[in-house]
Amino acid sequence: MSLPPDLLTTLEAALGPEFVLTDDVALEAHSVDGLRRGARPPDAVVRPGTAEDVRRVLMACSAARVPVVPRGAGTGYSGGAVPTRGGVVLAMDRFDRIVEIDEENLLAVVQPNVITGVLQAEVERRGLFYPPDPASLDRSALGGNVAECAGGPRAFKYGTTRHYVLGLEAVLPTGDIIRTGGRTVKNVVGYDLTQLLIGSEGTLAVVTEIVLRLLPKPPSVVTLRATFANVGEAADAVTRLVRERAVPAALELVDGVSLDAVAAHLEDRSLAPAGTGALLLIEVDGMDASVDEEATRVARACFDAGATDVQRAQSEEERQRLWRARRELSPALKALAPAKLNHDVVVPKGLIPRLFTLVADLSASHGLLIPCFGHAGDGNIHVNIMADPDQPGQMERARLAERHLLEGVVALGGSISGEHGIGFTKAQFLGLQLSPEVIALMRRIKRAFDPCDILNPGKIFPDAEV
Numbered sequence: 001m002s003l004p005p006d007l008l009t010t011l012e013a014a015l016g017p018e019f020v021l022t023d024d025v026a027l028e029a030h031s032v033d034g035l036r037r038g039a040r041p042p043d044a045v046v047r048p049g050t051a052e053d054v055r056r057v058l059m060a061c062s063a064a065r066v067p068v069v070p071r072g073a074g075t076g077y078s079g080g081a082v083p084t085r086g087g088v089v090l091a092m093d094r095f096d097r098i099v100e101i102d103e104e105n106l107l108a109v110v111q112p113n114v115i116t117g118v119l120q121a122e123v124e125r126r127g128l129f130y131p132p133d134p135a136s137l138d139r140s141a142l143g144g145n146v147a148e149c150a151g152g153p154r155a156f157k158y159g160t161t162r163h164y165v166l167g168l169e170a171v172l173p174t175g176d177i178i179r180t181g182g183r184t185v186k187n188v189v190g191y192d193l194t195q196l197l198i199g200s201e202g203t204l205a206v207v208t209e210i211v212l213r214l215l216p217k218p219p220s221v222v223t224l225r226a227t228f229a230n231v232g233e234a235a236d237a238v239t240r241l242v243r244e245r246a247v248p249a250a251l252e253l254v255d256g257v258s259l260d261a262v263a264a265h266l267e268d269r270s271l272a273p274a275g276t277g278a279l280l281l282i283e284v285d286g287m288d289a290s291v292d293e294e295a296t297r298v299a300r301a302c303f304d305a306g307a308t309d310v311q312r313a314q315s316e317e318e319r320q321r322l323w324r325a326r327r328e329l330s331p332a333l334k335a336l337a338p339a340k341l342n343h344d345v346v347v348p349k350g351l352i353p354r355l356f357t358l359v360a361d362l363s364a365s366h367g368l369l370i371p372c373f374g375h376a377g378d379g380n381i382h383v384n385i386m387a388d389p390d391q392p393g394q395m396e397r398a399r400l401a402e403r404h405l406l407e408g409v410v411a412l413g414g415s416i417s418g419e420h421g422i423g424f425t426k427a428q429f430l431g432l433q434l435s436p437e438v439i440a441l442m443r444r445i446k447r448a449f450d451p452c453d454i455l456n457p458g459k460i461f462p463d464a465e466v
């Protein structure tokens with residue numbers, strides 16, 4: 001679409017011309033997300049600085065029926081910040097301030113484009129702790145984390161973003177500026193709109209301020225790396241750990257194909273002993289004495305499941321080295337094939353071995369590499385279907401494997417997305433998991449917030465109509 005002629009003038013008058021961009025470089029930069037996959041470049045990018053600015057943009061675009069796509073740091077993995085119909089990208093990068101850290105009440109008030117890792121470092125300097133830790137934490141923004149309900153390795157023990165949001169300030173597409181929740185952990189007045197907005201992928205409202213719950217920082221952390229001959233034994237170790245009632249802060253699994261890819265990418269063959277078919281990265285945290293006892297129990301459960309080696313990081317440097325192998329997995333997989341159909345499926349923890357059997361069957365029957373890694377502790381595994389579009393029939397086979405994977409996950413009682421959201425890349429699969437009645441109810445909620453369907457249209461729902 002091209003914008004109505006007077007809309008740009010209205011936006012420039014509202015924000016100042018320097019905050020309304022229409023040059024090709026800006027449009028290109030705001031047309032893709034973490035998957036580097038675009039749909040339709042925007043016609044303009046606006047950079048509001050206040051909630052009032054956001055309100056003005058939404059009112060103007062509502063009147064002109066022009067789509068508005070909120071954007072945080074653009075690291076999303078499902079196309080949520082990618083315009084599908086052109087229109088205006090609402091870049092939130094000027095909202096980058098930590099407004100307050102309230103040590104007495106264990107909370108922080110932040111603007112949405114504070115980078116996750118920046119807040120974490122800031123609170124940790126004060127002996128406090130903000131647990132949600134997506135692997136993208138050095139780049140992703142807290143507003144994007146809220147909109148996607150981001151999670152990470154620590155979700156097993158500490159939960160995801162939704163467990164730390166106490167309140168929000170948000171601007172509705174109609175122009176209303178609302179506050180939901182508050183500054184208290186307990187709050188049961190009316191419907192919980194805070195939780196409704198979390199994970200709504202920028203389709204209901206634009207978040208302009210976030211109140212986050214903090215914890216005291218655990219004084220001690222032990223990191224273990226357990227290696228196994230195959231992924232079945234690693235998955236068995238996860239089941240044994242849960243049965244042992246161990247609650248590690250992180251419990252990450254990397255399969256053999258992913259391990260080879262990351263070793264090649266980092267040019268480091270010492271990440272695991274030769275012959276390793278899977279590894280678990282396990283972190284336990286808490287008081288010194290309890291951490292030691294729990295680490296011993298964890299190591300024993302791993303050996304009982306058949307671990308070939310369990311190594312304990314002896315220094316912060318060694319700990320970071322172990323984690324680097326996990327964090328570099330996404331770029332490492334790029335060398336395996338030009339295209340990656342990336343899924344973050346979830347199954348009940350006890351069914352992880354069944355998920356790996358399903359993936360092995362799909363890999364064999366479709367003749368595709370399918371490396372897997374992820375948050376084994378909460379059953380959330382990143383399944384990456386690799387394909388080369390230049391090889392005849394490979395993309396078709398990958399698409400078929402993708403559908404069979406998602407159908408299999410739903411049949412196991414799982415979920416087609418644990419943290420990346422639906423965006424536009426997975427909208428076609430929504431009906432695999434949700435009933436027509438539930439989808440219809442969600443559409444009615446969308447319409448109540450956004451009667452003109454201007455806010456991030458074409459996301460979550462499988463078609464353009466809302």
Ligand SMILES: Cc1cc2nc3c(=O)[nH]c(=O)nc-3n(C[C@H](O)[C@H](O)[C@H](O)COP(=O)(O)OP(=O)(O)OC[C@H]3O[C@@H](n4cnc5c(N)ncnc54)[C@H](O)[C@@H]3O)c2cc1C
Nearest residue numbers: 072073074075076080135141143144147150151202207419
């Ligand atoms: C290497 C890599 C590793 C990753 N690892 C993880 C992981 O471990 N766990 C995980 O959960 N995710 C992970 N991700 C995905 C991504 O980082 C998260 O989804 C993150 O929360 C997105 O934040 P963002 O600021 O980049 O949001 P964006 O990509 O900019 O936007 C994401 C969605 O949020 C909406 N949005 C953004 N800001 C606002 C706002 N202020 N108000 C309303 N809506 C808004 C957008 O419209 C869009 O729908 C990873 C991505 C990469 C590239």
